Amino acid sequence: MAADGANLQLYTPPFPEFVIDDITTVGPRWEKYVKSLERLFVAFGVDDDKRQRALLLYYCGDPVNEIFETFTDTGEDYKTAKDKLTAHFAPKRNKDYHRCLFGDAKQYASEGIVDFHTRLQQLTLYCEFADKDSSIKTQILRGCKSAGLRRKALRDSLSLTQIIEKKKARELADTQATEMEKSTSTQSQVNYAGHKKKPGSGMASGSNSGKKRSYMQQRYRKNTAHNPGTDAKAKSAGKSGAQKSCFHCGGSWPHPRGTQCPASGKRCNSCKKLNHFARCCNQSGQVNMNVVEPNLSSDDDYVFGLNNKDLPSVEVMFGSQQCTAYIDSCAGVNVMSPTDYDSLVDKPDLQKPKSLCFHMEDRFEGIGKLKGTQAKLHIDDSVVPVAQPHRRIPFHTRKKVEAEVKKLQDLDIIEPVKGDPTPWISPIHVVNKPKNPDQIRMCVDMRMANKAIARERHLTPTIDDILASLNGATVFSKLDLNAGYHQIELAEESRHITVFSTHVGLFRFKRLSFGINSAAEIFQNHIQSALGGLDGVLNMSDDILVYGCNQQEHDARLEACLQRISDRNLTLNRNKCQFSVRTIEFFGHVFSEHGVSPDPKKVEALKSAERPKTREEVSSLFPVGSVCI
DSSP: OHHHHHHHHHHSOOOOOOOOOOTTTHHHHHHHHHHHHHHHHHHTTOOOHHHHHHHHHHHHOHHHHHHHTTOSOOOSSHHHHHHHHHHHHSOOOOHHHHHHHHHTOOOOTTOOHHHHHHHHHHHGGGTOOSSHHHHHHHHHHHHOSOHHHHHHHHHHTOOHHHHHHHHHHHHHHHHHHHHHHHTOOOOOOTTOEEEEEOOSBOSOOOBSSSOOOOEEOTTOBOSSOOSTTOHHHHHHHHHHTOOEEOTTTSSEESOOTTOOOTTTTOBOTTTOOBSSOGGGOTTSSOOOBOOOOOOOSSOSOEEEEEOOSOOOEEEEEETTEEEEEEOOTTOSSOOBOHHHHHHOSSOOOOOOOOOTTGGGGGGGSSOOOOTTOOBOOEEOTTSOOOBOOOOOOOHHHHHHHHHHHHHHHHTTSEEEOOSSOOSOBBOEEEEEETTEEEEEEEEEOOTTGGGGEEOOOOOOOOHHHHHHHTTTOOEEEEEEBTTGGGGSBBOGGGGGGGOEEETTEEEEESBOOTTOTTHHHHHHHHHHHHTTTOTTEEEETTEEEEEESSHHHHHHHHHHHHHHHHHTTOOBOGGGOEEEESEEEETTEEEETTEEEEOHHHHHHHHTSOOOOSHHHHHHHHHHHHHHO
């Protein structure tokens, strides 16, 4: 009996019963429960299908069994029983609801970047994003607690992996630095400064309440003279309460009433900047800096408050109200605390800075479809259709082909051929992507079908047209359409010629395909028409260039372009976009406020090209050389 009991315990290991309590979470809990049970099957070697089914119903408990008994066509196997219960507990999900949950996710105060990234990955399970990594990257930028990381990612166009790695390294460095600083027994007490969060206002600092506040940056200099041989006198004078020294001219401070600082309007002989002498220049290498408390935050948007009451000040008028503001010659912005702003009688209107990207996040997700237009192919009916034989695919790549076909179907780019005649059939060719060998590029060989497709002739901008348009431009942005050709819908009567064969069946394109000989002209014309009427905007295939003579003009044109892209339901590839730069590569050239020059990469490729030996090789070299001429 003891042996029989041991065997029974071996084949029926303990496992909790599934509890049906909160109906709002029963779906995800049921899926986790089934996954845990299947791991138990693997751990204890339960391979028999009937035994798996019996254990599933045994462990679930009576409430679940009562529900299961109401089902019909439950079969005799484990999979049918599991699918029936899953369909009951986890019905079809609302992707819009899950996307709202995903969009509201913010990083918790005590949550690291890795934990935040993991939580976002879990939230995307039911969102059905076309590009999950891009959506997660966007939400990290919106919801992370580090403003410094957000700025750096936008400025340097970091990928999701780079954002995670940089933030992990920063968090680890902060933790290690904190541990090291705990063991430090002494700290400098000279001009102690404590960091404070930057006030929300962008106005000049001031106070009419009599309180002297100062928010200074770490570069603030000591109020002592820096002439050779005077440091000891300044230290002793500071201890005895003697007068301070002006950090602009080095003379005594404060200056006599009614007199101006001698350095006012003078140019430094060291750095060539105004309003200070070379002996007080903080770039000359002779100036001592204030000792500042280390910034324990990972953010960069901090200013520093210096406990010094003898700072230069000026009276500032806000409307009819006079306020005292303290001068910081090293500050990059003017700062006013919320308390001081609230005390103003005539409060100036504050405006939040505009973000041209964050209010159009949906334009960086998935593959769009240009509204109000379809591409029609001009097919010559006199050409005899050709149904080419299927081209065999290696067995080790078939799973990847199936995944690619399913992906294109989910994106509404292709559709299976059902019941329609297929006079035209083209084979596919599969190659590994050079930068990512684990992924494939599936190409349709349209050479035979292209014999029946008449090309359209549309004007394409030349380099001379681009140079004339960009004359005087100093600020640029480049937008890249995500899978550009696939954003143009193909007319129903033109789809039959795009049929291609795979080992899983026949499919045809619903969108413009890369293999069509007239695709480039059709795409250029459709995008050019979609962007028509916008100043400072031009496109070359799927690259859109926005330019302006100054920052304000560029921003206005960029906002208009993004709005037009949103109105026409086009989407962009964030990783290939560049915003508000002074130098940009476009159409094989480098454009900047200083003019135009050939792309160094194109020049290097031309230099390293082999010497042509035949007439055909010489002819093939001309298009390459024309880019750099």
